Amino acid sequence: MNVSHDPLVWFAALLTLSIFSFLYKDNPFYRFAEHLFVGTSMGYWIALTWHNAVKPNLWIPLVKEHNLLYIIPLILGLFYFLRFVPRLNWLVRLPIAFSLGWASGVAIPAVFQASIIKQIQGTMLTPTMFNRWDTGLWSVVILIGVICTILFFFFSTERRGVMKPIAQIGITFLMIGFGASFGYTVMARISLLIGRMQFLLRDWLGIVQ
Secondary structure (H helix, E strand, O other), rough: OOOOOOOHHHHHHHHHHHHHHOOOOOOOOHHHHHHHHHHHHHHHHHHHHHHHHHHHHHHEEEEEEEEHHHHHHHHHHHHHHHHOOOOOOHHHHHHHHHHHEEEEEEEEHHHHHHHHHHHHHHHHHHOOOOOHHHHHHHHHHHHHHHHHHHHHOOOOOOOOOOOHHHHHHHHHHHHHHHHHHHHHHHHHHHHHHHHHHHHHHHHHHHOOO
16 A cells, blocks of 8 residues: 555545535535535636637737727627626527527538438448448448337328338337447546545555555
């Protein structure tokens, strides 16, 4: 056992134990670590936003390059702070509406192209579908799964006859997909837990190497 003498390691270990203490019940140590984490994260993101977004995209063009067109986004950005003025808080809707409208116009074609068109091409036009029996088999399984899952959400007619087993196959594929996604999420969280335990047992206490 070789306990670390680095005060920063001790501080990080105590914060980790403070977060783990919530497994017992809510307590002041957990709340301190939680508030410290939230405050540090917000300070970091504010500094990151200033240096990577506000300064190069607004401050420099407006103040140093004297491009007065940037007054418009400056005013729209300042409207967000009117949320704290009761008589003028309705003006915050203007930048929100502008941001949502612009983001929708930019994102919808890209999402449609990437999430719908490319997925259809990848499902139905797999180049190796008939080249090898193994890849071809899985391509056929994917195609059947996609078709059955889409038909499962077809609610215009009652599920009778051939539609009933197709819908059952579709819901089976859905459950497999949800289970895989949940398993991946759990695996990612377990990886974070393993990393913290390695830090406590190796870097802090020196029990394992």
